């Protein structure tokens with residue numbers, strides 16, 4: 001059931017924009033995924049930020065450095081279960097970037113690569129950097145029924161595995177999803193897509 005929420009709009013701090021890149025490998029039917037979650041907080045160079053340039057990320061290289069977050073099929077399955085718990089399940093009220101059309105789906109990802117999530121690592125409350133808390137279950141600072149997602153240590157806002165903010169948290173909006181595209185199966189370009197640059 002769709003939720004409605006009163007949300008406010010706040011100008012982000014462009015200089016603090018960082019890209020949070022989360023990827024998943026495709027698991028076959030019945031495949032047990034034992035991947036250790038990694039997360040990469042990718043910060044473009046100051047020059048790239050100043051120029052507003054797209055950022056190119058070689059996913060394969062990131063895997064070798066163990067900095068890619070991997071959402072397993074089990075983790076993806078958790079996302080629809082959070083629809084009733086998040087403030088804006090359909091991402092109707094974006095923070096600073098319109099949700100790209102190709103991400104208007106339950107995983108907020110490209111349909112051809114549903115495991116790959118790209119969101120800005122800027123909390124929509126006051127701009128702190130959310131931390132990856134991808135493992136479900138009890139852990140410090142989180143509820144016992146934690147489904148996995150992201151946690152902002154500043155004031156306790158929590159986001160699900162698609163970067164959607166949970167209800168009744170200080171943050172009013174979901175994490176932004178920037179434009180992105182693949183120039184190669186393992187090369188992700190952030191800040192640009194088939195329609196051009198953001």
Ligand code: FES
Pocket residue numbers: 123124125126127128152153154155156157170171
């Ligand atoms: S800045 Fe994230 S909860 Fe306040």
